[in-house]
Amino acid sequence: MTEQMTRPLGLRERKKLKAMRHIQRVALDLFDRDGYAHVTIERIAAEAEVSPSSIYRYFGTKEMIVLWDEYDPIMLQAFDDRLAAQDPISALREVLTEVVTAAMFDQDEQFIRRRMTYMMEEPSVRASMGRQADETAVQLRQTIAKHTGRDPDGLELRVVTVALISAFMEAIAYWHDSGYRDSLREIVDGALDVIERGLRVG
């Protein structure tokens, strides 16, 4: 069992989280003002009153300043929990709709949309998101394999997993392209329907 309990969280980790939130917020403000490419790490560091070294230690790359989301690991955990009593598809569907939309109102939705815009429109950020999706896919299929006894490295499970993830990401892209008009939850639901039902020849 992956006993990943939400431990009390020491002072050290609390400070780090606070710093990361602060840096991300400062960075996004600068990006909005001057454009992603024209804002240097050095400027973000100065504005946030930390050293550039720290930013790299926290986020690793410039793109991860946009991509980082403190609730990401919670998603995977929520999925793992539900898998004990549910089939993978509906478990994933619930996590991707209920939990995602729930988290979006814990944080404010406006902030998520601002991040989303850079994920969609800044090529380097989008590429990094793709890499992140790959890693998520690996964890996801291992989790599914653990609960269902399937071969985690079999072609079928691998293909199913990436199809679901890329459907989710395309739902987000669709949401963005249509000006965040409709509810994300419905779009994600619709995208998963398409994958689940399979292809119909027009």
Added chain:
Amino acid sequence: MTEQMTRPLGLRERKKLKAMRHIQRVALDLFDRDGYAHVTIERIAAEAEVSPSSIYRYFGTKEMIVLWDEYDPIMLQAFDDRLAAQDPISALREVLTEVVTAAMFDQDEQFIRRRMTYMMEEPSVRASMGRQADETAVQLRQTIAKHTGRDPDGLELRVVTVALISAFMEAIAYWHDSGYRDSLREIVDGALDVIERGLRVG
């Protein structure tokens, strides 16, 4: 109609193509010897006897030296051609199996495998491939929309397209991870089957 005939190809373009092939081959040799990260553009340029500027003009980025494939545009064209008389799924299936495997013996397969290894194992190359896949997805769904009258920006077509492409890429990854043991054609066929039939709850 996208009358993209294979025009006679002037001297200028012929030289450029020859240079790009040469640079790619030289670069891969160096990568194999010293590792992707330890080979600088400057070294590639020196070894290939061109200027670093030219490499950037040809490929744009270091990753594209690995990713570039002169037959890529031909694939899309082949797909467009078949779409006039076939449904999208089987047209894509044919292109992704027949044409891909055919092109692999025009060039030598060993060379493609070497490139593939960097695409799979070098994170930055893999990320760039993801970006390239996104662009392909856009063109693909516009082509399908043109032939079937569907909405090119509708959620359903968007999701179907990215699902097919990511299934194809996962097939390649599977092929790589299993040591290039089975035939790529069969793996791709199997991956497309999974998408086409839809998901079964275990």
Added chain:
DNA sequence: TTCTGAACTGCGAGGCACTGTCAGTTGACC
């Protein structure tokens, strides 16, 4: 064949993301 414009090439300078190291500091655990 020769002329003219456009495309291509190499060169040099520079910006900036990112890495590694090293002292100095701060929180964790006894």
Added chain:
DNA sequence: GGTCAACTGACAGTGCCTCGCAGTTCAGAA
């Protein structure tokens, strides 16, 4: 309160990539 590990900032360096400029090469017409 003391010890150790983890974190932080400062600094130097590497290499990808961009831009502008001058010289060269090809394409299309005269």
